[in-house]
Amino acid sequence: MMLNLLRPNTWRTGLFCLMLPLLATGSVQAQSPTLFQQLGQEQGISLVVDELLRLALQDQRISATFKDSNMRRLAKLLKEQICVVSDGPCNYTGDDMKVVHESMGISSAQFNALAEDLQIAMDKFNVPSTTQNRLIARLAPMKRDIVRAKK
Numbered sequence: 001m002m003l004n005l006l007r008p009n010t011w012r013t014g015l016f017c018l019m020l021p022l023l024a025t026g027s028v029q030a031q032s033p034t035l036f037q038q039l040g041q042e043q044g045i046s047l048v049v050d051e052l053l054r055l056a057l058q059d060q061r062i063s064a065t066f067k068d069s070n071m072r073r074l075a076k077l078l079k080e081q082i083c084v085v086s087d088g089p090c091n092y093t094g095d096d097m098k099v100v101h102e103s104m105g106i107s108s109a110q111f112n113a114l115a116e117d118l119q120i121a122m123d124k125f126n127v128p129s130t131t132q133n134r135l136i137a138r139l140a141p142m143k144r145d146i147v148r149a150k151k
C-alpha cells in the first residue's frame with residue numbers, strides 16, 4: 001500500500017480526484033477577460049476616446065460645452081478614467097466628476113448624447129455590443145454627478 005502511493009500513476013489519479021470537485025464547482029477555470037482587455041487595453045481605449053471627442057466636437061447637441069476646453073488634456077484624462085473603470089492598470093489623475101462638471105449645466109439629454117457618441121465610436125472599432133454595454137453600465141452611475149437638473 002505504502003509503495004503504491006509512491007507510484008506516479010497513483011499520484012496522478014489522486015490529484016485528479018482532488019481536482020474533480022473544484023472543476024465541478026467552477027473554481028478552476030480560465031479567468032474571464034476584464035472589460036479593459038475586452039476594450040483592447042490602452043490602445044483600444046485610446047482609439048475610442050479620440051474618436052469620441054472628434055464626434056463630440058461635431059455634435060451640435062454638446063459641442064458648445066467644449067469650446068474653451070483643452071481637448072488634449074481631456075483626452076488623456078478620459079483615457080485614464082475609462083482604463084480605471086474597466087479594471088485596467090491605470091491611475092486617474094484628474095479631478096472629481098462632480099466638481100469638474102457641476103458648473104457646466106449639462107442636461108440629461110446632453111449626457112445621453114455623449115453616451116450615444118461613445119457607442120458610435122465603439123462601433124467604428126468593432127467593439128462587440130456586450131462589451132459596449134458593460135462600459136456604458138459602468139459609466140451610467142456617474143450621470144448623477146455630471147447632470148445638473150435644470151430648474
Ligand code: HEM
Pocket residue numbers: 062065066068069070073074077078081093094095096100101104106110111112114139140142143146
Ligand atoms: C460618463 C460621462 C462622462 C465622463 C466619464 C466624463 C469624464 C470627464 C473627465 C475625466 C474630465 C476631465 C476632468 C479634469 O479636468 O480633471 C471631464 C471634463 C469635462 N467634461 Fe466630462 N465626462 C462625462 C460627461 C460629460 C458630458 C455629457 C459633457 C458635455 C456634454 C462633458 C463635458 C466636459 C467638459 C467641457 C470638461 C472640461 C474639459 C476641460 O476644459 O478641461 N462631460 N469629463
